[in-house]
Amino acid sequence: MDMNSFSPMMPTSPLSMINQIKFEDEPDLKDLFITVDEPESHVTTIETFITYRIITKTSRGEFDSSEFEVRRRYQDFLWLKGKLEEAHPTLIIPPLPEKFIVKGMVERFNDDFIETRRKALHKFLNRIADHPTLTFNEDFKVFLTAQAWELSSHKKQGPGLLSRMGQTVRAVALSMRGVKSRPEEFMEMNNFIEVFSQKINLIDKISQRIYKEEREYSDEMKEYGPIHILWSASEEDLVDTLKGIASCIDKCSKATEKRMCGLSEALLPVVHEYVLYSEMLMGVMKRRDQIQAELDSKVEALTYKKADTDLLTEEIGKLEDKVECANNALKADWERWRHNMQNDIKSAFTDMAEENIQYYEQIRNRGLEKSNSLYDLT
Amino acid sequence: MEQAPPDLERQWQPAPLEPLGHADAGLQAAVGEEAEGSRDEVPGDGTEHALGLGVLMTENNFGLKKIEISVSEAEKRTGRNAMNMQETYTAYLIETRSVEHTDGQSVLTDSLWRRYSEFELLRNYLLVYYPHIVVPPLPEKRAEFVWHKLSADNMDPDFVERRRIGLENFLLRVASHPILCRDKIFYLFLTQEGNWKETVNETGFQLKADSRLKALNATFRVKNPDKRFTELKHYSDELQSVISHLLRVRARVADRLYGVYKVHGNYGRVFSEWSAIEKEMGDGLQSAGHHMDVYASSIDDILEDEEHYADQLKEYLFYAEALRAVCRKHELMQYDLEMAAQDLASKKQQCEELATGTVRTFSLKGMTTKLFGQETPEQREARIKVLEEQINEGEQQLKSKNLEGREFVKNAWADIERFKEQKNHDLKEALISYAVMQISMCKKGIQVWTNAKECFSKM
Numbered sequence: 030m031d032m033n034s035f036s037p038m039m040p041t042s043p044l045s046m047i048n049q050i051k052f053e054d055e056p057d058l059k060d061l062f063i064t065v066d067e068p069e070s071h072v073t074t075i076e077t078f079i080t081y082r083i084i085t086k087t088s089r090g091e092f093d094s095s096e097f098e099v100r101r102r103y104q105d106f107l108w109l110k111g112k113l114e115e116a117h118p119t120l121i122i123p124p125l126p127e128k129f130i131v132k133g134m135v136e137r138f139n140d141d142f143i144e145t146r147r148k149a150l151h152k153f154l155n156r157i158a159d160h161p162t163l164t165f166n167e168d169f170k171v172f173l174t175a176q177a178w179e180l181s182s183h184k185k186q187g188p189g190l191l192s193r194m195g196q197t198v199r200a201v202a203l204s205m206r207g208v209k210s211r212p213e214e215f216m217e218m219n220n221f222i223e224v225f226s227q228k229i230n231l232i233d234k235i236s237q238r239i240y241k242e243e244r245e246y247s248d249e250m251k252e253y254g255p256i257h258i259l260w261s262a263s264e265e266d267l268v269d270t271l272k273g274i275a276s277c278i279d280k281c282s283k284a285t286e287k288r289m290c291g292l293s294e295a296l297l298p299v300v301h302e303y304v305l306y307s308e309m310l311m312g313v314m315k316r317r318d319q320i321q322a323e324l325d326s327k328v329e330a331l332t333y334k335k336a337d338t339d340l341l342t343e344e345i346g347k348l349e350d351k352v353e354c355a356n357n358a359l360k361a362d363w364e365r366w367r368h369n370m371q372n373d374i375k376s377a378f379t380d381m382a383e384e385n386i387q388y389y390e391q392i393r394n395r396g397l398e399k400s401n402s403l404y405d406l407t
Numbered sequence: 408m409e410q411a412p413p414d415l416e417r418q419w420q421p422a423p424l425e426p427l428g429h430a431d432a433g434l435q436a437a438v439g440e441e442a443e444g445s446r447d448e449v450p451g452d453g454t455e456h457a458l459g460l461g462v463l464m465t466e467n468n469f470g471l472k473k474i475e476i477s478v479s480e481a482e483k484r485t486g487r488n489a490m491n492m493q494e495t496y497t498a499y500l501i502e503t504r505s506v507e508h509t510d511g512q513s514v515l516t517d518s519l520w521r522r523y524s525e526f527e528l529l530r531n532y533l534l535v536y537y538p539h540i541v542v543p544p545l546p547e548k549r550a551e552f553v554w555h556k557l558s559a560d561n562m563d564p565d566f567v568e569r570r571r572i573g574l575e576n577f578l579l580r581v582a583s584h585p586i587l588c589r590d591k592i593f594y595l596f597l598t599q600e601g602n603w604k605e606t607v608n609e610t611g612f613q614l615k616a617d618s619r620l621k622a623l624n625a626t627f628r629v630k631n632p633d634k635r636f637t638e639l640k641h642y643s644d645e646l647q648s649v650i651s652h653l654l655r656v657r658a659r660v661a662d663r664l665y666g667v668y669k670v671h672g673n674y675g676r677v678f679s680e681w682s683a684i685e686k687e688m689g690d691g692l693q694s695a696g697h698h699m700d701v702y703a704s705s706i707d708d709i710l711e712d713e714e715h716y717a718d719q720l721k722e723y724l725f726y727a728e729a730l731r732a733v734c735r736k737h738e739l740m741q742y743d744l745e746m747a748a749q750d751l752a753s754k755k756q757q758c759e760e761l762a763t764g765t766v767r768t769f770s771l772k773g774m775t776t777k778l779f780g781q782e783t784p785e786q787r788e789a790r791i792k793v794l795e796e797q798i799n800e801g802e803q804q805l806k807s808k809n810l811e812g813r814e815f816v817k818n819a820w821a822d823i824e825r826f827k828e829q830k831n832h833d834l835k836e837a838l839i840s841y842a843v844m845q846i847s848m849c850k851k852g853i854q855v856w857t858n859a860k861e862c863f864s865k866m
Contacts, residue, residue, distance in 0.1 A: 221684050228681040235673045242670055246663035253656045260649045263642060266831040270838045277842060371688055375866045378695070382860035386853055393849035400842050 061158045062086040063173065065151035068143050069100070078102050081147060083154070085173045097174045103128070105172065106150060108184055112168040113157070118316040119359040120163065121366045123156035124305030125149070148298060161365075162358075210325055211318060215356075218363060219314055226307035233304045240292055247285040254278035273399035280395040284388050291384035299377040303370065310366075313359065320355045324348040475504040475513050476582055476597065478575035481567045482520070497567055498522050499574055503597050519600035523548070526574060528607055529596050533587060535612040538736040539819035540587060541826040543580035544725030546573025552651075552717065554658040554665070569718055576722065586822075622735045625742035632741050633816055639823065640734045647727040650720055657717060661710055672703030691866030698859040705855065709848050716844065719837040723830060730826070733819050740815055744808045751801040758794040761787055 067082040080100040087095060106125055113122045126149035154173075157163045171183050211219070254275045261271035327348055331341045480500040488494045498520040504513035526545055533542050550566050560566065578597075581587045592610070595603055678696030682689040 224681070224684045228677050231677045232674070235670060235677065238670050239667065242663060242666040246660070246667055249656065249660045249663050253653075253660050256649065256653045256656060260653065263645045263649070264831075264834075267834055267838070270835050274838055274842060277845060281845075371866065374688070375691075375863060378863040378866075379860055382856050382863055385856040386860065389849040389852035389856065393846050393853070396842055396846040396849065400839060400846070403839060403842075 059159075060088045061164060063151075063154045063158055065147055065154060068147055071102075078104075079143060081150060083173065092170070092174065094174075099174065099176065101172070101180075103146075103150075105180065106153065109168060109172045113163060113166060114312075114316075116166060116168070117162065117358065118320065119313055119355040119362075120160075121306075121313055121359075121362045122163070122309060123153050123160075124302060124309045125153055127305070145298070149302065152298075152302065162362075210321060212356075214360070215314070215317065218359075222307065222310045222314060226304075226311065229300065229303045229307055233300045236292070236297055236300050240289060240297065243285055243289050243292070247282050247289070250278055250282035250285065254282065270403055273403055277392065277396050277399055281392050284391045287391075288384050288388045292381065295380040295384070296377050299373055303374070306366075306370075317355055317359055320348075321352055324352050473506040474516070474582065475506055476575065476578045477502050477504075478571050478578065481571045483562070484522075495562070496522050497562070497570075499571060501578065501597060517598045519598075521596070523570070523574075525596070525604065526577065528604065529593065530577075531616075532592055532607050532610065532612045533581070533590065534732060535616045536590070536610075537587060539733060539815050540584070540822050541726065541729045541733055542587070543577055543584070544722060544729055545577055546570050546718070547721060547725070552654040552658045552721075554662040565714075569714065572715075573718060573722075585825075617736070617739055622739055625739040626735065629738045629742040630745055632738050635820065636734045636737045636816075639730060643727040643730040643734070646730075647724060650724040650727070654717055654720060654724070657713075661713060665706055665710060668703050668706035670703075671699050675700035675703065688866045691862050695859050695862035695866075698855050698862065702852070702855045702859075705851055709844070709851075712844050713841075716837060716841045719833070723834060726826075726830070730823070733823070737815065737819065740808075740812050744805070744812050747801065747805050747808055751798065751805055754794055754798050754801060758791060758798060761791050761794070 062085070064084045065081050066084075068079050069082075071078055071080060080102045083097075083099050083101055085092075085097040085099075087097075110122060110125050113120075126146045157166075157169055163169065168183075171180065175183060257271045257275040257278070261268045261275075264271065324345065327341060327345050331338060331345060478499050479502050482498050482500070483495060484498050485493060485495050499522070500518065500520055502515060503517040505516045506513045523545075530542060530545055533540075546569070549561065550563075581590075581593055587593065592607055595606060599606070675696040678692045678699065682692040682696070685692060
């Protein structure tokens, strides 16, 4: 069994298992296997929070051991993501599940919410592990292996909160400038991201709505079936027919529940992840533009001889390298991301179609079974 | 058929009641020379209702001929109502065709327009003149058990269409009923457009109708109704209750199902827009989107068929009321009988007391006698004579009421047996066809999703 897809909840269909394997183009080269499970509630005087157990199995030399088990909370994941974005501003970092769910009065710690989050966190770490560059990130390694106190002290190193805030303000100003001088290919990319973001958000809403409608349909069917049984009590000659229909309706209700399950396992998480990805992509675009803008402002300064030309020329040289690196990194990652997105979307929707086919087949078979027996009687 | 009113009245009396167990025999005799080659299709066995046929009195009132009835069109009309105010209503075209036996061809014999209120009038007439018959119900006056897409408006074309079918069904039910098909007013309904309302009203049937109050009173006070009718009443209450419940929930289920299908249609639009920016996935998305549109629009036909099924159930929902009407009539007759018997018994007792001079029961006469002195022997004789006459009359009446009551029970029960068989047959068919509908819905679903899956897998 593929260790990569290990999770306490066994995937319900073979297809969704294959789905989980499809992170990487070359699965046989995998040497890092991560699982996220066992959510646990921790209560302190100040707060209550959930930690998740993370098990890492690896054959890589740079790891001190071949197996690690640590506990992490959501905050730790946020930290990791921040570090990755810092280190690789124009790489497409996998998205984290949201901090809160906006719609509905969902308690922070209700079971469905925790389970959905756990699955998303599992995916997050595995996506990083499968990324050709990010997988070798030092902070990633620390995240997977360090004990709690080790992680805290490691976190304290690096730029402080205040300096990070200062950077953000400057960055916004810069990115506006960067947009104007964006090369053609990135214009196209940006256009794609905008349209994609719009569409995937709509698809997310549509899929959620379908789930809701199916839930209400299933509930009504639960009341509909028994009425036929009630009726059969006063109709001697129609008992078999009425009971047959009640059985079909019951099957329909059960099949709908199963279809909903399939939807929430295969389609909804994938679509939602790509909604988050689209936000991520917009951030990546911004950061690329910022880097470009830094270069442009220095070049402009040189043109107007605003400062020491030698220093400027040196800085420009560095920044040109930086821009070229950033652009290349993004281009390569973009191709990779497009390719993965296509596969993920394809299998998610193919799964959904398959669920629907099975749904109708089940009901049809029950119906045929019942009507055949009724025709035999007449 | 144009004769003086008194004769018409006689003609409109229900035909002599035959034991309906052998109704076919009576009708076959009437059909006589018309029926060569069609002995197997005797009216009243339910087959011709399904075929859209019925029987009708021939013009010379001699035999019965096979006919086809259809309510083929509906038209909006405006006119002036009783209060001279303008109103809009729908008129329905009723076409009657005579079926020639030799070549099976049908010839249009009559065609006229009627509105819903005239159908109501016809039915009310039948209810009064055939109280022992389970009279077929009309389609609903107003749309009930509506789910959100359906309009509750009487002028809505879908409602009008379903009502047209319901009215045709009503006429066919009457025309294929062994007794009702012979009715003169029914015949005129199909053949005489002008003046029909006046003709019905001239029968004075409204006056003959039992008052609601009387019927209610009888229901509460009757002591010994036939047990079968009491059971039948309970059955019809149960039938009404369960079918109403079923129709209500079905409407909600339809609503939900509509929602599920229609939301999928949104995928179509979004996939299409998305495909514009995708090079490799574009075609797959586009064609999958098309299948989502097909899926979403398939629900309209599915639910239309289901509406037809709901109408079939509704017919039996309304039949429950017709059953109760027969039960009520029995209770009324039985109560009448009991009252008459009670009255007779008390008169007999009075007579006896007068004759023997003993007063066992309290009477006003007894009191006044005590107060004002005994009456003379002559007076007593006179009273006894009057009472004896009344007792005689009463005994005659009781005898005939008894006979009437027994005839009613016998004939009503025969029609109820006929109705039961019809109901079992029709409901079974409706339920099975509902199951078949669901299976066909599944087939369509499998088709669409298989196509969609193919498109997705090619992305």
